[in-house]
Every structure is written in C-alpha cells, then in structure tokens.
Amino acid sequence: MCIYIENVYVDYNTKIDKRPKPINVQYACLFKLDYVLGFSWTLELQSSLPSLGSLRSCCPGYNNCSAPAVAASSDRREGSSCPLLCHLPRPGLPRAVPSGSDMVACPASVSGMPTFALPVHDGGVGFDYRMHMAVADKWIDLLKQSDETWKMGDIVHTLTNRRWLEKCVTYAESHDQALVGDKTIAFWLMDKDMYDFMALDRPSTPTIDRGIALHKMIRLITMGLGGEGYLNFMGNEFGHPEWIDFPRGPQRLPSGKFIPGNNNSYDKCRRRFDLGDADYLRYHGMQEFDQAMQHLEQKYEFMTSDHQYISRKHEEDKVIVFEKGDLVFVFNFHCNNSYFDYRIGCRKPGVYKVVLDSDAGLFGGFSRIHHAAEHFTADCSHDNRPYSFSVYTPSRTCVVYAPVE
Structure with missing residues (x-):
C-alpha cells in the first residue's frame, strides 16, 4: 500500500x-x-x-x-x-x-x-x-x-x-x-x-x-x-x-x-x-x-468495523466499556479501586476470553488477570446490551475480550 x-x-x-x-x-x-x-x-x-x-x-x-x-x-x-x-x-x-x-x-x-x-x-x-x-x-x-x-x-x-x-x-x-x-x-x-x-x-x-x-x-x-x-x-x-x-x-x-x-x-x-x-x-x-x-x-480489524457501541462511561467507577467489532474493551482509570465480578454488557452471547491485557507481565504490568479464564455470558441485559458477563478489572488497566471461536 x-x-x-x-x-x-x-x-x-x-x-x-x-x-x-x-x-x-x-x-x-x-x-x-x-x-x-x-x-x-x-x-x-x-x-x-x-x-x-x-x-x-x-x-x-x-x-x-x-x-x-x-x-x-x-x-x-x-x-x-x-x-x-x-x-x-x-x-x-x-x-x-x-x-x-x-x-x-x-x-x-x-x-x-x-x-x-x-x-x-x-x-x-x-x-x-x-x-x-x-x-x-x-x-x-x-x-x-x-x-x-x-x-x-x-x-x-x-x-x-x-x-x-x-x-x-x-x-x-x-x-x-x-x-x-x-x-x-x-x-x-x-x-x-x-x-x-x-x-x-x-x-x-x-x-x-x-x-x-x-x-x-x-x-x-x-x-x-x-x-x-x-x-x-x-x-x-x-x-x-x-x-x-x-x-x-x-x-x-x-x-x-x-x-x-x-x-x-x-x-x-x-x-x-x-x-x-x-x-x-x-x-x-x-x-x-x-x-x-x-x-x-491485524487479526480482528476492529478499527474499520461498522459496529461501535459505548455501553459505559461511569464517572464514579472511572470505567469505560465499549464494543468495537466483536471485541469488548474494558478500561478502569481509577487510581485505587479494582472491581471484582464487574458486569459488562455485550452484543453476542457465548464465551469470551482475554485477547489483550495491559497488566500482563510481558508489558510491564502486575499480572493480575488470568488469561485462561473463560467468561460465560448470561441472558441478562446490562447497560442497554442484550447479554452480559462478569470480569475482574484492576485499577489502571485495560483488557480486551473476544468471543471464543
């Protein structure tokens, strides 16, 4: 090109x-x-x-x-x-x-x-x-x-x-x-x-x-x-x-x-x-x-995807969640608070896994996220999304989830 x-x-x-x-x-x-x-x-x-x-x-x-x-x-x-x-x-x-x-x-x-x-x-x-x-x-x-x-x-x-x-x-x-x-x-x-x-x-x-x-x-x-x-x-x-x-x-x-x-x-x-x-x-x-x-x-081509939905902009939690293509991005900008069982909405049902984690040791993080964990969606709408699943989101981290193929 x-x-x-x-x-x-x-x-x-x-x-x-x-x-x-x-x-x-x-x-x-x-x-x-x-x-x-x-x-x-x-x-x-x-x-x-x-x-x-x-x-x-x-x-x-x-x-x-x-x-x-x-x-x-x-x-x-x-x-x-x-x-x-x-x-x-x-x-x-x-x-x-x-x-x-x-x-x-x-x-x-x-x-x-x-x-x-x-x-x-x-x-x-x-x-x-x-x-x-x-x-x-x-x-x-x-x-x-x-x-x-x-x-x-x-x-x-x-x-x-x-x-x-x-x-x-x-x-x-x-x-x-x-x-x-x-x-x-x-x-x-x-x-x-x-x-x-x-x-x-x-x-x-x-x-x-x-x-x-x-x-x-x-x-x-x-x-x-x-x-x-x-x-x-x-x-x-x-x-x-x-x-x-x-x-x-x-x-x-x-x-x-x-x-x-x-x-x-x-x-x-x-x-x-x-x-x-x-x-x-x-x-x-x-x-x-x-x-x-x-x-x-390169793998998911999310930047040029027609689908983008910002489901959460929570000022108190300092959390931003959005969908881009099939991916779900979770950002926790809070300086202290980490959230367990934090529910996030998604468009598609199924099983989601971590595909990018800023807290990984390879990237100079503290390895607080288990990459082998599987996140099963529930038929429970959340943030105006038809399905949802729970995650652990540590402070000052961003994690990207993708549906398991």
Missing part, C-alpha cells in the same frame, strides 16, 4: 514547495509503505478560506463548506490561495505516485473543515482520511491535571467527535507534543524518574508504575475509539523520554523579542530507538504492548 500525505505549503507569495518530507522508517514498516510524498501546509492557506473563518464564529451551514462552494467563494477574492486546496483533490494525486501503486491520501488540517475526507462526487475535497488532531491536544490537557479528576465522558467525547463516514487517522501524540517547549506523554507522566528507574534491575516507583499503566491505556483507547487508522510518532510506541530540539542559534524576532538558542546542539536532535529494544529496560515492555495492539488490529 502506498500512503500519499497531501499537504501544501503556501508562503506569502503563494508559492508551492514540493520538497518531500522524510518519514520515520518504523511508519514504513508498520504500514508497508511503498512510496511516501508529503508537503507542509501552513496557516496562510487555511486562513484564506472564508468559510473556515465563518465557522469559527458561527456555522454558515455545511453547504458552504463543500469543495465547489469554497472554490467559488475563494475565486472571487483577489490573490486568494484557496483554489490551491480545492484544485488538488485526490483524483489528481495518482500522477505523482509511481504507476501500479495503491494510494491513500490523508491531509493534516487543524481547521475542522467539513468534507475533507468525502468523495468529490459527494461535494467533498476527495481525501481518503483526515488527521484527528484534537485527540493529542486533549491528552496533553488532561496530563496537566491529576488523573483522579479525569472525566470519562469527556475522554470519550473527544475521541469520537468526528463526522459520520469521514474516516480519520488518530494518534496520542505527535511533533506538536514532542518538540522543545512541550513534553512527550511519557515525560508528562514520569518526568525525571525516567532517568533513574527504568532499568529492571532497580526497584520501580509509584510514579513509574502509574506512568507506564496510563501510557498503555492512553494508546489503546486512542486506537480503539479515535478513528479508522492509528499513527505512532517517533518513539511514543515505547514511551520515548525526551523532547526533540533541532540545532539553533539565538534569534531576535521583528517584534524585538529575543529567543535564546541551544548553542547549535545536536544532543536532542535524535530518537533513541534502542531503548525500546533493550530487554533490560521498562521501555521494552511498553514497546511489546504497542506491537500487541497492532497484532490485535
């Missing part, structure tokens, strides 16, 4: 820079990329869309956001760069891709403009997916708070807040969170303890235990509810500890503001992928969990 990431960089002179961006080699392995071409698309282009500006204050109606309507509106504006967006729909992209390659087009847009991922014949721009960019920002906002204050309904709303039939690629963090000035999810969770307590020959700390547990839960619930595709970013699959900072000298902006440099240092201008491969570090277990997530999707 070939992924074609179509963004357009537009400067103040409306020139297009078609220099391909590099892509992380792990992405190429995960998604089996044959050919990747990317562009950078800045806010100059998005700010030129009159309908987007209107949407920020009051919605003018979806009919004003279709590709033909936006193109017609922008054509009336002298010097507008909006036609660049509407004149680069997916049907025109194959010319840039080697003959015989499959292609998926995915734009990164913070605007929330409708119709990006709808077919051209339906009035859309014609891309196959869009990036679900609000999810990563939401996680950073939550990580600035105690997880004891997290609202389950708020998390679910952010992950599922997208238009029907508009496919999205979701991710827990990206360069926006990992560049200097912010911190990766792992660093928000574990901070300086990562320097001294990630080796398995040393005792862990409550901060490390909490951080590893929540890091796995954040990634799986993002993958489970956030969209039809999932993206890793340069080491977050194993909890890379530090930020990215490119070599730079001091700068003085036209406004007069002085920005200090980093003495052109290359110290943070790299990713330590060896950390995830080192089986004597706790990063290894976090990486193993990411691989297990991918294998789960």
Whole structure:
C-alpha cells in the first residue's frame, strides 16, 4: 500500500514547495509503505478560506463548506490561495505516485473543515482520511491535571467527535507534543524518574508504575475509539523520554523579542530507538504492548468495523466499556479501586476470553488477570446490551475480550 500525505505549503507569495518530507522508517514498516510524498501546509492557506473563518464564529451551514462552494467563494477574492486546496483533490494525486501503486491520501488540517475526507462526487475535497488532531491536544490537557479528576465522558467525547463516514487517522501524540517547549506523554507522566528507574534491575516507583499503566491505556483507547487508522510518532510506541530540539542559534524576532538558542546542539536532535529494544529496560515492555495492539488490529480489524457501541462511561467507577467489532474493551482509570465480578454488557452471547491485557507481565504490568479464564455470558441485559458477563478489572488497566471461536 502506498500512503500519499497531501499537504501544501503556501508562503506569502503563494508559492508551492514540493520538497518531500522524510518519514520515520518504523511508519514504513508498520504500514508497508511503498512510496511516501508529503508537503507542509501552513496557516496562510487555511486562513484564506472564508468559510473556515465563518465557522469559527458561527456555522454558515455545511453547504458552504463543500469543495465547489469554497472554490467559488475563494475565486472571487483577489490573490486568494484557496483554489490551491480545492484544485488538488485526490483524483489528481495518482500522477505523482509511481504507476501500479495503491494510494491513500490523508491531509493534516487543524481547521475542522467539513468534507475533507468525502468523495468529490459527494461535494467533498476527495481525501481518503483526515488527521484527528484534537485527540493529542486533549491528552496533553488532561496530563496537566491529576488523573483522579479525569472525566470519562469527556475522554470519550473527544475521541469520537468526528463526522459520520469521514474516516480519520488518530494518534496520542505527535511533533506538536514532542518538540522543545512541550513534553512527550511519557515525560508528562514520569518526568525525571525516567532517568533513574527504568532499568529492571532497580526497584520501580509509584510514579513509574502509574506512568507506564496510563501510557498503555492512553494508546489503546486512542486506537480503539479515535478513528479508522492509528499513527505512532517517533518513539511514543515505547514511551520515548525526551523532547526533540533541532540545532539553533539565538534569534531576535521583528517584534524585538529575543529567543535564546541551544548553542547549535545536536544532543536532542535524535530518537533513541534502542531503548525500546533493550530487554533490560521498562521501555521494552511498553514497546511489546504497542506491537500487541497492532497484532490485535491485524487479526480482528476492529478499527474499520461498522459496529461501535459505548455501553459505559461511569464517572464514579472511572470505567469505560465499549464494543468495537466483536471485541469488548474494558478500561478502569481509577487510581485505587479494582472491581471484582464487574458486569459488562455485550452484543453476542457465548464465551469470551482475554485477547489483550495491559497488566500482563510481558508489558510491564502486575499480572493480575488470568488469561485462561473463560467468561460465560448470561441472558441478562446490562447497560442497554442484550447479554452480559462478569470480569475482574484492576485499577489502571485495560483488557480486551473476544468471543471464543
């Protein structure tokens, strides 16, 4: 499969820079990329869309956001760069891709403009997916708070807040969170303890235990509810500890503001992928969990399933339960409480078994779940589901159940 990431960089002179961006080699392995071409698309282009500006204050109606309507509106504006967006729909992209390659087009847009991922014949721009960019920002906002204050309904709303039939690629963090000035999810969770307590020959700390547990839960619930595709970013699959900072000298902006440099240092201008491969570090277990997530999707294809039902968002218990395809996902975000004989609803009757457990020892957990246990459904409706079964859900864990074939 070939992924074609179509963004357009537009400067103040409306020139297009078609220099391909590099892509992380792990992405190429995960998604089996044959050919990747990317562009950078800045806010100059998005700010030129009159309908987007209107949407920020009051919605003018979806009919004003279709590709033909936006193109017609922008054509009336002298010097507008909006036609660049509407004149680069997916049907025109194959010319840039080697003959015989499959292609998926995915734009990164913070605007929330409708119709990006709808077919051209339906009035859309014609891309196959869009990036679900609000999810990563939401996680950073939550990580600035105690997880004891997290609202389950708020998390679910952010992950599922997208238009029907508009496919999205979701991710827990990206360069926006990992560049200097912010911190990766792992660093928000574990901070300086990562320097001294990630080796398995040393005792862990409550901060490390909490951080590893929540890091796995954040990634799986993002993958489970956030969209039809999932993206890793340069080491977050194993909890890379530090930020990215490119070599730079001091700068003085036209406004007069002085920005200090980093003495052109290359110290943070790299990713330590060896950390995830080192089986004597706790990063290894976090990486193993990411691989297990991918294998789960490969086997059950739950991300693209037509069936999704969120049966529980319990604020007091801090529990989220949802169905995706034939799978049942159970998340317990409570910092202390583990629940025995916790009843969860399901769509199909039969016997269910554990197919993924964040608390498994292989993933750096405490092995509190018995994977050989069989869970028999009862003809007892629960949470508006026709059947139900009981589980043990330890604190700060996520477990996925599948019907026994």
